Amino acid sequence: MNSTVSVIKEVSAPVDVVWAMVTDLPRMGEWSPENQGGEWVKGATGPAVGARFKGHNKSGKRSWSTSVEVNACDAPRRFSFGLMVGSKNWCDWVYELEPTASGTRVTHSWVDHRSKFANKLGKWVSGVADRGIHNKANMEVTLNNLAAAVASR
Numbered sequence: 001m002n003s004t005v006s007v008i009k010e011v012s013a014p015v016d017v018v019w020a021m022v023t024d025l026p027r028m029g030e031w032s033p034e035n036q037g038g039e040w041v042k043g044a045t046g047p048a049v050g051a052r053f054k055g056h057n058k059s060g061k062r063s064w065s066t067s068v069e070v071n072a073c074d075a076p077r078r079f080s081f082g083l084m085v086g087s088k089n090w091c092d093w094v095y096e097l098e099p100t101a102s103g104t105r106v107t108h109s110w111v112d113h114r115s116k117f118a119n120k121l122g123k124w125v126s127g128v129a130d131r132g133i134h135n136k137a138n139m140e141v142t143l144n145n146l147a148a149a150v151a152s153r
């Protein structure tokens with residue numbers, strides 16, 4: 001089961017400013033409606049391939065923690081981290097940045113790697129029946145909030 005959901009937003013800031021924001025996972029809760037932020041763990045202090053992060057999430061009345069591992073960190077173009085359950089990568093969250101004449105084009109993607117069992121377990125934990133539809137809506141909010149944060153700085 002491999003599917004991808006992507007949203008694109010033009011942000012009126014230089015690529016290095018946007019890069020600093022999307023790679024600052026502890027601050028992600030400022031923009032995301034589901035992720036509440038978190039902290040770097042296991043000696044990690046920031047984005048680098050192999051760095052681990054513990055995220056805190058909330059959807060409706062449900063909340064849960066996640067373990068993620070950075071699997072791509074190509075500054076300032078591509079940043080990706082995988083949601084890890086044990087040694088399994090259930091999905092990747094990807095930010096791709098492209099400089100434009102007026103700022104940065106941000107492509108935010110979610111790549112689902114879950115098995116049918118993992119999909120059912122994910123529904124039980126989060127209460128979200130269709131993760132693709134849910135994530136697309138949340139990713140649009142995240143990018144809109146990111147653009148607003150850039151505009152107000």
